[in-house]
Amino acid sequence: MPPILEVDALTIGFGNAEPVVRDVSFSVNAGETLALVGESGSGKTLTCRSVLKILPEAAQMRSGRITFAGSSGAVNLLDASERQMRQVRGNQISMIFQEPMRSLSPLHRLGNQVAEVLHIHRGLSLSAAKREVLEQFEKVGFVDPERAWRSYPFEMSGGMRQRAMIAMAMVAKPEVLIADEPTTALDVTTQAQVLGLIRKLQQDTGMAVILVTHDLGVVANMAQQVVVMNKGRVMEAGRATDVLGAPAHKYTAKLFAAAPMIPEVAKPARAMARDDVILDLRNVTKTFTLRAGGWRKPVQVTACRDVNLQVERGKTLAVVGESGSGKTTCARVALGSERPDAGGEVLFHPGSGQDPLPVHDMTTAQRTAFQREAQMVFQDPYSSLSPRMRVLDALTEPMDIHRIGNRADRRDKAAEMLRLVGLNPDMLGRYPHAFSGGQRQRLSIARALTLDPKLLICDEPTSALDVSVQEQILTLLEDIRDHAQLSYLFISHDLAVVARIADEVAVMRAGVIVEQAPPDTLFYNPQHPYTKALIAAQPEPDMSRPIDLQLVAKGAGAPTSWPEMFRFDGPDAPALRELEPGHMVRCHA
Structure with a gap:
């Protein structure tokens, strides 16, 4: 039986620069979970977005083929028309995005946004759609589904918004679910329940899952296949038992060495004295x-x-x-x-x-x-x-407000903070949208430290x-x-x-x-x-x-x-x- 989704020699670039994704190939079968693992900026999200053709406008699909063998027959998604893609997106292939606040409309209630999928692709009435959405809200861990239905995104915490995104992606029971860091903003108990829910839905519907994650613990609990990416290339790929049990590439071993774990043996107590x-x-x-x-x-x-x-x-x-x-x-x-x-x-x-x-x-x-x-x-x-401020302006603004140093001093301090959090000072002229989610978090930490x-x-x-x-x-x-x-x-x-x-x-x-x-x-x-x-x-x-x-x-x-x-x-x-x-x-x- 052919795989339900196959990516073959995919290459993506911007302008005249070197490709940011180069010759990436993998496939996933129905009912199987494939994990895409790698550092922030390694090309994982761009690869997944290319499946739904929702890449940035400046991105160039330089070569490759993406074959989707769904219930409607096999089709090369890169050659599909926009009308065909509208039938695929959110219906046959759904995606859970990493940043829910960016993906959810601030002007509409969560319930209406999730129910929209059922209106468009299933033609359900408002009452029928609401019943299914409330049931899905309960499955992803909302204590009060009715309250979640009535709430706007800004009234919810980051983890709650991520649960709504997961419900939106899963409510239509897609054939392929692309999950881009789906549990990043969730606490571990809800993460465990959501992973269990995804597994159950796989068993019930035969859904395939492409899981983009940096959490190797999640990979161990979910994936049958693993693809490790670095700087736009595939470093290692194979069965999860082989890759996790005996990583062959140095980069994969490096990722494992950096994974945080609760120590098996307690260290000496470090209780607070509370005297200062x-x-x-x-x-x-x-x-x-x-x-x-x-x-x-x-x-x-x-x-x-x-x-x-x-x-x-x-x-x-x-x-x-x-x-x-x-x-x-x-x-x-x-x-x-x-x-x-x-x-x-x-x-x-x-x-x-x-x-x-x-x-x-x-x-x-x-x-x-x-x-x-x-x-x-x-x-x-x-x-x-x-989104309208360059990194330099974002980092120097706190110092400007508190009147610390002159313009040159502030720029030097901003460059120092970028180096401190592992970014290149050459990035000071960029806007936040040019960075990955992990890189933006490093920028936030750098900005908080500028005032010492x-x-x-x-x-x-x-x-x-x-x-x-x-x-x-x-x-x-x-x-x-x-x-x-x-x-x-x-x-x-x-x-x-x-x-x-x-x-x-x-x-x-x-x-x-x-x-x-x-x-x-x-x-x-x-x-x-x-x-x-x-x-x-x-x-x-x-x-x-x-x-x-x-x-x-x-x-x-x-x-x-x-x-x-x-x-x-x-x-x-x-x-x-x-x-x-x-x-x-x-x-x-």
């Missing part, structure tokens, strides 16, 4: 009022409740948890972007022994100084970088990065922290990253902290069912150690389904109790 706190969140609760539309009453949503966190100077406090658990809201409150509900406060200590400053009640001068000393690296680099801050709040700073660049960025963040006494509030869903960089870890679920301890206690003696689910859901680059989906589902379920000692409903959560020195767990006495 730089940031102190006290009893922080934040409630949002959502517009309901029509005659319905506005809905109140409590994003986080009674959060108490302290960041020690020169140390790293990590906050982990699923998308929508309140992590980013806590970060925004900590920076003063959101005001907490009455009774909560955030204190910033600019120096050892100095009086704390109330972040939400500062004078104008204090606010200006605080904004220089506390910076944030955002989760979505596409929306945090202006004391406190860096990192919201999923490595989620968009491939493993080798992630290794570079983590090493960079560690070096800066150690040499400049920089303090981090580090938000992540990657436990392997947290195990490496954190001095203390707080686990959030349903808006509350359910467990808090140093990583060497938390990862080797977890007590809460949700913490256990997070650890079980962490994918490992070992095909003999698949994710235990049953254990994940048990801990990642609703708080009302947890064992009685930890169970709670709504706001009636039990108190955080100290089970042993430095180890706090939310449980009943």
